[in-house]
Amino acid sequence: MTEFNLLAGGPPASWPADLPQKKAAHWLAADRGALRLLKLGITPQIAVGDFDSLAPAELTLLQNQVTDIRYAVADKDETDTELALAIALNELKATRVTLYGATGGRLDHLLDNLFMLLQPRFLADCQRVRLLDRQNSFRLFLPGVHTITQESGQHYLAFAPMTAVTGLTLYDTKYQLRDADFSQPIMFASNQFTKKSATFSFRTGVVAVVQSHD
Known part of the structure; x- marks a missing residue:
């Protein structure tokens, strides 16, 4: 690698x-x-x-x-x-x-x-x-099921559909989401980990994940 x-x-x-x-x-x-x-x-x-x-x-x-x-x-x-x-x-x-x-x-x-x-x-x-x-760590994800690990010192977690997205589900973050569809970019800011990792999934589109701190 x-x-x-x-x-x-x-x-x-x-x-x-x-x-x-x-x-x-x-x-x-x-x-x-x-x-x-x-x-x-x-x-x-x-x-x-x-x-x-x-x-x-x-x-x-x-x-x-x-x-x-x-x-x-x-x-x-x-x-x-x-x-x-x-x-x-x-x-x-x-x-x-x-x-x-x-x-x-x-x-x-x-x-x-x-x-x-x-x-x-x-x-x-x-x-x-x-x-x-x-302050920030920014990544893009393609459709599928993903598990991310909380990075050191990063207290906040955000999810942002960057394109039209279908089926976005946030399973175990503080604020959850179930099978949601979006026709345009949107930011779900100031979410948080409830443990050292978080799992999310979606069927189509591109989703950005931001970990950050004040």
Whole structure:
């Protein structure tokens, strides 16, 4: 099993506090995320981007320390984060990708990072990807029966149909739901675990699960 971390360009203030300690992990970086990793003493395996936000000296530093840099043009249909995620899932065959720096800052960047997992090229593998920041853990799930474990320090649990969804059932959370259908996205926030795990199921669509704390 090969797990990769991917740092996007979101502000460091949104990073989990323990991110700088993850030096032994496999890392990829999108654009300025590569420079931020280097400043933490972490050398990404691959850096992807147009790097138009880097000063010439910063780009030189990156070129001297990262052996595999994938250059992209500035005007393109894909974001640098999308390009990096595609490499992690398709080329490196990552069994799990934890995406940091995908939240905070500009709202359009946040929404892009959430919605990109719904793209047909990523959707089949969306359950292998987790977005993680200082307060939240975000995952997408495909139809079926799923049991999730409460992550350390995360007190709240939310379920959000991201598409039309049929048959959503929350079996053992504080607030339960039985065989509910939804024609559009909706958020069921501020639910809670009643034990160390929770089971839910649905028949069609895509459901996001968020664990978080204040």
